[in-house]
Amino acid sequence: MARLVQEAITGFEDKIVYTKVITRTLDGANRHKELIRQNQGLLPVPSIIINGRLAFKTIPGKEDLVAVLHTLMDKQK
Structure with missing residues (x-):
């Protein structure tokens, strides 16, 4: 899933902060x-959290993730 997210945010790096949470570490488990x-x-x-909320509880298609990101960025304009 991490690779999918990295591919989907290509071109948005200046607008999106991506953080991978590894639950096997103490910091990751706490997060x-x-x-x-x-x-x-x-x-x-795995899951994808956007703006603190569960956005995907299964691995989405790249197009679906990109569409959600575009929608959220349009709302913030």
Whole structure:
């Protein structure tokens, strides 16, 4: 999934902050717990969180992810 995200954000690097959370590390496990709290429930691994909210709980197609990113960026204009 990380590769998909990296491909999807190509060209948006100045507008998008991408952080990969590795739950096998202490920092990653703590971040995952915080995201669970923010989303009021368990999060699947892997998942894609955008602006603190669960956006994809399964691996999306690249086109689907790019479309969501475009929509969110258009709303922020």
